[in-house]
Amino acid sequence: VGGIDVGGLDRGQAQDRVARELHSRLDQPIVVRAGRTTFRLTPRQAGATFNVRDMVDAAVARSRQGDIFSRTWRDVRGDSINTDIPASVTYSRLVLSRFVGKVEDKLDRQAVDAHLDFNDGGFTKVPGKRGVIIDSRALHNAVEAAIVGTRAASIAVRSHTTAPKVTMADLPRMYSTLITISRDQFKLRLFKHLRLDKTYSIAVGQLGYSTPAGVYHIDDKTVDPTWYVPHASWAGSLAGQTIPGGSPQNPLKARWMGFGGGRGIHGTADDSSIGSAASHGCIRMHVSDVVELYPHVPLNTPLYIS
Structure with missing residues (x-):
């Protein structure tokens, strides 16, 4: 269940083991990196919780697959069913959205057009600056996968640059x-x-x-x-x-x-x-x-x- 071996355990024992081991994963760090800038979030901070009872119930149901004869034969031979029930995780979509928004606010930078900086009786030509726009959808999906997987993760921010609409070469014409x-x-x-x-x-x-x-x-x-x-x-x-x-x-x-x-x-x-x-x-x-x-x-x- 969620990568935790519960073979040979009854329902109550399985729930205790799964709850104990899975909840320790809630503090695994999810680190988002953009150059030297980092942002951190844990599944616990994202409001992640495990539906332990549903997961164990699914494991028990899986163990009872087959008719009475096949189940009896497995018991006689001491066989087991090798399967894994994925972790069932819920989390706060609002927290995730706000986290991605915080990264956007910090990293997104609009392009700046070349312009004139006026001074006493004259002016200085100021070159434009390229902008940076992060791929917020890709970041959202990567952080969401780390939360649901309750695993440590290092996520590199994907971004693209945008060019200013006005360049130094445009100023004399403007x-x-x-x-x-x-x-x-x-x-x-x-x-x-x-x-x-x-x-x-x-x-x-x-x-x-x-x-x-x-x-x-x-x-x-x-x-x-x-x-x-x-x-x-x-x-x-x-x-x-x-x-x-x-x-x-x-x-x-x-x-x-x-x-x-x-x-x-x-x-x-x-x-x-x-x-x-x-x-x-x-x-x-x-x-x-x-x-x-x-x-x-x-x-x-x-x-x-x-």
């Missing part, structure tokens, strides 16, 4: 146009396919109206933009008015490239403000510079402000 702005340096840099194309001097937001740092996208473009004057104290008598493009009262000169829900890159008539913190949150440029820049910046161009 960033065919990129703008970075350094507020400290008062510089706007235009990159084409991640190569510096042109650097422009700019003005940024003044104290209390700072140009916010972050990653944005150019979401609208206009030639000779209309100025919708905000209801703000600094706007004075113009607050709430609509000033048409090209008007002397309109500070948004020549071109507008909007980002971040209301802010934008535009020309200015106040050339002396370039190279300082002077605006109310927008990026000012010399008119000639913003006119030159405008056709080289398509909609959705990423914009990083440091």
Whole structure:
């Protein structure tokens, strides 16, 4: 019964021997290995129990196979039936599922795409990383077999790697146009396919109206933009008015490239403000510079402000 010899024993003796020897197997270690990382489980921790009575009953029934004459003849000759009743084990499927899940949580690693790490006025190209996905079904089956077999086991985790969707070679194509702005340096840099194309001097937001740092996208473009004057104290008598493009009262000169829900890159008539913190949150440029820049910046161009 379960690999334990119960020949010559009565039902009670057989149950005692099977229970004693099988239950000692419940602490056999099941070790799951992935490189230097190991996970341990025992059949007892998995809630494994033996149906000793059913196993012995099956052995007794097997010993009584045949008719009365064949059984009597076996008794006369002292013969025995050589057979093995497999161990009948129940266990907690929830514990097994959680154990496999713990291994997955520890070992599974999603692939990381190559990307740009933005820094002061520039960026660093960061290579992607391959991911690792374990074969959870194979692991589940192997651990289950070890639990049911109540045996020590060393199980190697099977896994496969996954490639990142974006590689270093893809980045120049993804960033065919990129703008970075350094507020400290008062510089706007235009990159084409991640190569510096042109650097422009700019003005940024003044104290209390700072140009916010972050990653944005150019979401609208206009030639000779209309100025919708905000209801703000600094706007004075113009607050709430609509000033048409090209008007002397309109500070948004020549071109507008909007980002971040209301802010934008535009020309200015106040050339002396370039190279300082002077605006109310927008990026000012010399008119000639913003006119030159405008056709080289398509909609959705990423914009990083440091």
